[in-house]
Amino acid sequence: MPFPHALPPPLAHSSAADWAAFAACALERLRAQAPLVQSITNRVAAQFTANILLALGAAPAMVDTPGEAGLFARMASALSINLGTPVPAQADAVLEAAHAAQAASKPWVLDPVAIGALPLRTALAAQLLALRPPIIRGNASEILALAGYSGGGRGVDATDSVAQARQAAIALAEQTQGVVAVSGPVDFLTDGRNQLHLANGTPLLTRITGGGCALGAVMAAFAALAPLYAPHAAAQTQTQPPSPLLALTAAAVLVYTIAAEQAAAHAPGPGSFAVQLIDQLAWIDAASVRERARIEVQR
Amino acid sequence: MPFPHALPPPLAHSSAADWAAFAACALERLRAQAPLVQSITNRVAAQFTANILLALGAAPAMVDTPGEAGLFARMASALSINLGTPVPAQADAVLEAAHAAQAASKPWVLDPVAIGALPLRTALAAQLLALRPPIIRGNASEILALAGYSGGGRGVDATDSVAQARQAAIALAEQTQGVVAVSGPVDFLTDGRNQLHLANGTPLLTRITGGGCALGAVMAAFAALAPLYAPHAAAQTQTQPPSPLLALTAAAVLVYTIAAEQAAAHAPGPGSFAVQLIDQLAWIDAASVRERARIEVQR
């Protein structure tokens, strides 16, 4: 294996430190691989998302034209779909890309922004859910709405707590056989069997536009590493080991939110914070991830 | 009332200091209310506009898909419409949202970017004008073109002075029974009966893209507070008091342009200025607004 300190994904009995060590290692692997990440996202967050991916070491490609999006999904290493401004042509591109990613077994992320009250994106999210997205990311209100538990939040803001969305997230993960991540002051991640609480971050992430949207694309960048771990997973003798995707999704959250903490320490306001977050993602190293990760593993 | 120092809108005999004090108070109310502001804007200014609204303390939602835009306008506290890049789907969303806002008596802002020479947006602006937008914001050339006085400017740049647009602005305000704001080195605001000249600002606002577009959304955020003042207005015994919307629009201009002055003091160039403006909007306090406001009231 090309990485001297490559680590297998955590197992069911792994400690919080094991999860953090895996995240730190995955960051180094991501930078070595520079995965090509297709991002279909809203127009508000597109520039910020591309800059976040570049800073992290991934190669972004915002290909969202029908007739190109599906072709590109077969070339890319991973796909991120964000429903923030689903104009008709982009909605077609989303379905095309998701089908192509699914057919080519490429990892992909669904971020069902502001579903619930808004009918077009809610219907589109339901179509995508039927394809069983490997990773779903949203705030509590979006996860509740996607699972059919409630009607959604106030625009892009959650009106429900992460704790309220816990059962909905687990149910969604069981339904998709994938990973579900609920963003909030403490993020909740589950693959339906294992639960993680990740407590890094800063309120400034909610004071800039695209702070959550970019995280979805970062999850896709880490998920692009999944093929590296598939053999390990198969070799495990546990009956229900945590999904490698759960560990990679956790790595994305940890790297992003720890960089955000470092950015907040240097930022006098939200404008500076957005600039600093990009800088910090270019700098963050494995040691910072290991030392600063705040993880609680539940079994 | 929940605000110990809540102030009623200025009256016809109010002093410049009264208008400034109202603006300072409105800023605090806006932060307490965190109004949900729907912004349908051009793709160039969308990210900046959302970050400006977030920094100010409002909750932006850039919902501009036909089939969703009208529904959302009924949920939002105010709506901002900017015609900067009116692609066909967005033009449909604009009409849908404006009709819904009008039907639900929600305040909304029209920013007729670069109308005059460009036929599609000029026709769209005429349709919106017929709905009598509560607030219209533009540069001198755009206001002249909307009022039918001239053919518009050079792209997004004004080729006419604010003074040249004065009569057109008053005529528009009489036609709509709303507020019209003409941006320039000194901004001119009118409700058709009262005239304000607001002299804060910095030339750097014209050296960044979206500097004017974001102000339209900030006006919508302040206009969202209008329901707080309606009872006051009805109780007034004056026959033609200034519209509460005029005072709220002036508050938007003052807060934005004073924050811009503070940003310019910290910015070595236009790139830094855009970042600083977002920071300063997160920090600006009532005292700065009261002390720095440069207002001339005409009766």
Added chain:
Amino acid sequence: MPFPHALPPPLAHSSAADWAAFAACALERLRAQAPLVQSITNRVAAQFTANILLALGAAPAMVDTPGEAGLFARMASALSINLGTPVPAQADAVLEAAHAAQAASKPWVLDPVAIGALPLRTALAAQLLALRPPIIRGNASEILALAGYSGGGRGVDATDSVAQARQAAIALAEQTQGVVAVSGPVDFLTDGRNQLHLANGTPLLTRITGGGCALGAVMAAFAALAPLYAPHAAAQTQTQPPSPLLALTAAAVLVYTIAAEQAAAHAPGPGSFAVQLIDQLAWIDAASVRERARIEVQR
């Protein structure tokens, strides 16, 4: 002529210092003219591109709606077309604008982002190539694909070297009778007869989104000055003098990449670099261009 130190374009025997002096002079002319530059670009780079043009001293207008784009191309001084996210409506606008620019003899730039593997934009680029764009800008893989030599790169990234694209660039320039610029660690420019290597820049330009896209718009801003030089070109007695457009394109590259070097010196990371690049483009002066230009002229 209004410029005391106006310089004619370099001739075939001109030195590197002559090319640099021309670029420095062109920068001052650009700021005096403030050309109106229509930019039809992808949604990821639109805000950054507009801010770059404003900082440089040009007047950007991102008019890309079918029914408006062609009309505006006749009003603007130059046009920049970037195929980064060619949704259907924008593709129509691109053709409309290119035809109008061609008919009105306005200079225009084609940036065929990520063509080759993606069929819609590849077909669109071929239609535009048939109109003989006065300036073509791309990375090595894009230039090879446009010339029909290969299938393109990996998304927006080049997988070929600038040297590999040299013959393709010269062939394209002969075909269009225009200028072709290949971006890379050392940029290669040709008008089919004269070759320039420009070595300024910083790797940080590849770590921010829109770094190359904005350069295409900067080339259009400099190309807008071409009418100033046409009489000179006609008066020249050389049989094959370098095209004035070659000198203006070189000026664009030099100003942009020297500003980027200055930005990199002040930027701790890619987020700060994007902000600094805008600041530096507002500050860069003729002396810096003359002193820092790294040019190799080949005949």
